[in-house]
Amino acid sequence: DVKVTQSSRYLVKRTGEKVFLECVQDMDHENMFWYRQDPGLGLRLIYFSYDVKMKEKGDIPEGYSVSREKKERFSLILESASTNQTSMYLCASTLQQGIRYEQYFGPGTRLTVT
Amino acid sequence: QKEVEQDPGPLSVPEGAIVSLNCTYSNSAFQYFMWYRQYSRKGPELLMYTYSSGNKEDGRFTAQVDKSSKYISLFIRDSQPSDSATYLCAMISYSGNTGKLIFGQGTTLQVKP
Numbered sequence: 371d372v373k374v375t376q377s378s379r380y381l382v383k384r385t386g387e388k389v390f391l392e393c394v395q396d397m398d399h400e401n402m403f404w405y406r407q408d409p410g411l412g413l414r415l416i417y418f419s420y421d422v423k424m425k426e427k428g429d430i431p432e433g434y435s436v437s438r439e440k441k442e443r444f445s446l447i448l449e450s451a452s453t454n455q456t457s458m459y460l461c462a463s464t465l466q467q468g469i470r471y472e473q474y475f476g477p478g479t480r481l482t483v484t
Numbered sequence: 485q486k487e488v489e490q491d492p493g494p495l496s497v498p499e500g501a502i503v504s505l506n507c508t509y510s511n512s513a514f515q516y517f518m519w520y521r522q523y524s525r526k527g528p529e530l531l532m533y534t535y536s537s538g539n540k541e542d543g544r545f546t547a548q549v550d551k552s553s554k555y556i557s558l559f560i561r562d563s564q565p566s567d568s569a570t571y572l573c574a575m576i577s578y579s580g581n582t583g584k585l586i587f588g589q590g591t592t593l594q595v596k597p
Contacts, residue, residue: 374527401582410492412589413528413572420582428584460527464583469535471516471576471583475527
């Protein structure tokens with residue numbers, strides 16, 4: 371079974387703090403993704419990475435950065451947390467081989483910024 | 485206009501009913517279609533995956549793709565209370581060689597005993 375783990379299920383931070391969200395996958399997947407999920411807006415892609423040290427912006431990268439130093443680990447960084455970054459953050463890891471495409475999600479981190 | 489449209493519901497049905505969940509999309513280049521199920525406070529899990537047009541069946545679940553109408557459906561037969569969840573459709577869009585998913589907003593389903 372593919373396992374995607376996220377460092378925290380619930381997190382409360384103050385405005386202006388630097389926040390690190392960590393994601394680890396155990397299936398040697400090349401591609402990893404960070405999303406945020408908000409009521410009425412669905413899942414929105416923040417950043418993704420297709421290889422170690424490689425990253426691409428998604429649809430809403432402003433206020434976020436990412437780091438992928440090792441293949442199994444993909445970190446999302448909120449440089450200076452703001453209240454509008456209160457959300458559910460979901461990490462995903464993807465197997466992409468030919469027509470086979472399977473994206474596996476972690477359990478999510480519910481972040482509250484006060 | 486969003487690339488993928490999905491009615492958010494909520495949809496409430498009695499146990500045993502046949503459920504139909506639907507999405508429309510605008511990009512005719514989409515060829516891979518998925519359905520995810522998400523229980524409350526959990527991450528989405530892959531339910532069904534189809535390539536191009538046609539039907540795919542897995543137990544009580546049937547995924548249907550009509551590329552000519554840009555319309556996909558998920559049917560749940562003999563629905564159970566344990567099927568109560570949010571169902572998200574998704575399609576693959578490519579950025580270079582990397583596929584990324586475009587999700588619908590999700591439909592919340594409640595199956596009442």
